[in-house]
Amino acid sequence: MTAIAFVIGVVVLVVGLAVSIALHELGHLLPAKRFGVRVGQYMIGFGPTIWSRRKGETEYGFKAIPLGGYISMAGMYPPSPRETAGKPGRAGGGFFATMVQDARSANDETLHGRDDDRVFYKLPVWKRVVVMLGGPVMNLLLAVVLFTIIFSGIGVQTATTTVAGLSECVPASVSAECTAADPPAPAQAAGIEPGDVIVSVDGTAVSTFAEASAIIRQSPGQSIPIVVERGGEQQTLTVTPATIQSPATDSTAATEVGFVGIRPDVQYVRQPIWTGVQTAAENVGQVASIIWQLPVKVYQTAADLVTGQERDPNGPLSVVGAGILAGEVAAVDAPIVNRVSAMLGLLASLNIALFVFNLIPLLPLDGGHVVVALWDGLKRAWAKLFKRPAPKPVDATKLVPVTFVVVIGLIVMGAVLILADIFNPVSIIQ
Template sequence: MEVIAFIIGVVLMVVGLAVSIALHEIGHLVPAKKFGVRVGQYMVGFGPTLWSKRKGESEYGLKAIPLGGYISMAGMYPPSPHSARTGRAGGGFFATMVQDARAANDETLVGDDDQRVFYQLPVYKRVIIMLGGPFMNLVLAIVLFTILLSGIGVQTATTTIASVSECIPADSTRTECVDSDPAAPAAQAGLQAGDEIIAINGAEISTFTEVSTAVRDAPDERIEVVVLRDDAEYTMALTPAAVERQVVDADGLPAVDANGEPEVAVVGIVGISPVVEFERQPVWSGAQTAATNVSAVAGIIWQLPVKVWETGVDTVTGQERDPDGPLSVVGASVIAGEVAAADAPILNRVSALLSLLASLNIALFVFNLVPLLPLDGGHIAVALWDGVKRVWAKLFRLAPPKPVDATKLVPVTFVVVVALIAMGAVLILSDLINPMSLF
């Protein structure tokens, strides 16, 4: 059953990725057609075509490798000069690439007077078309986070007691009691599973965090706890046991002192665990979470080459990978499989899969806005530069400038593509050889 669940998780992630890509390309397709641009193809995936259907002037289809997609718009760039159309490329490899790119672009044009082309659109319409893809990923992420947070809810520890320990083990790594272990203060005081803690030392309690704080800060000190049991209130006195526990920092990681030694502190403990329930959040929580994730991803996206390099080094040297490091689609699919096969309630697994897919769409949104061709952000940068040139000419009453010929940037695009392929290959190999695991 675990193997089947793992496979289901992987398949769900692949399907989720394909849907994300399809919506991304729809984000380009709809405004392009709205603005009158001739669209030759709408494809999800790369490689051999598995299925396609022509509707009107456009071909819609699915390809074998679901790692991307594209729409083919007429006249992404201005037509080549007549001399360049018939001349031979000079200057070597990159010059040939420029001419080939121009030739491919020219094939999408009907003629020199073709008006249904991308490059002739006003700047704002070109920006809308190119921004539409990433925007769809952002919208999908917000929808998924909203379903997760407002539809399902966030697991929250309540003030109701789920269980009461019989003892306080002297060794914090043990989960079973021995005769030498002292009895748990909660059990001694008579607390029971199902009791709802409503006050401690006269202060009203509304969250389990408040319970934990009150107990932790009172080792070997007597406290009074008021609980609600069967619609009746009971006041019980207990003294939290003093135990040593390792201190953790704000990120939940073990804290160390100036000498690099683990920090420990004496805290109080009574031996209770809370009932955990899904608590639905306000409907705007999804958008807030998406915005927080966008900010976090944008803050580290410029470190991606370094992070990928470190991941490759860890794989070659056999070291454990950084848990906050980048993943390929393969790695994300493996984690999805682990989540689906985990020994946890189905709702917990669904929540984890939704969170993973939402985070993937945030990454697609931010990454595609990087201002480098062939990414959407690169096309937006070209359109904005064209707009700046036109405004400059208008301000100083100069002749209208020619449209920006982005085919001249093909060598830069080639370098970016090679870098993306190399980084993708490193991550895929690392995810196969040195996979990151949740468990």
């Protein structure tokens, strides 16, 4: 049964990732069509096409490897110099020059003529920026929706002030088990009963169990009043917290704390509707800090893989690692609502990663296309300011060698993370 649950978790992750990619590309497609750009293809995945259907001028379909997607827009770059000059030309200078020429030739195939205005590069700068940011923004919005479902729809597990049960004894320490020699817990002696709702502790009104517990822990050996609501009426009970040893941590030494033996009722408490937006914003900052140090983080991951050291649980993951976590979430022994919440959180985090990653200002990522559009707009504004002739559109195909290096770097980092996720995975199971 656990194996089946694990497989279900992986499948849910793959489907969720495919939906995220589909929405990302839809974020590009809708504004592109709205602005009149001719879109030849809208594809989810890479590799061989397994299904497609043409509607109007656009072919919609799925490819065999659901690890990405793309839309094919006419005239992503200006036509090559040989076309504008009306005569053939060729690239010289070796490998990278050939790559530039191949990119120009592929781009020219999307142009249906030099007078065609339904091309991407002829759009105003702000429209090009909107088209390219549409994909990442769609991932951000999806993450906000998922986080909102988690926090405001399902809620956060919270220990409430309702008493669920009582301890039978005062253990020797916080983590110790009861023995026959241990004295009875103070809560039982004070007359506290399961179902009571704690209203105040030592004269201080409390709304969460954490608040009540903090006062109790600070009052070992002191008699304090606890007001509880029982059967619609309030009663004041006096309890003397026993003194037990709190274990030492990395930052604090062992201390003596108060203990009365109350187990709280745990419920899902729905958070304000804006919590999803706040959580998404916090996650963007966290992921951005990882992306900024991505080469270093990947190097550390590779070193941990070679040395067998435990990986940083907050470090980068590949799709394989995310799939393993999804499988473990689905297979863990926990209520179904907990697993659903954790799975939604994982998908939301993946969408935040897609949002931040695609904003990196390097081609072929969306952020790189935004930078090209802004540079083109800056050149035009500069020429207009000094009343000079309008410059030619920025030819981003000249950046193909840089794009090639970036792609190779991404492939290498992806391979390292996949190997690490297979042989030295991050796991939620301890």
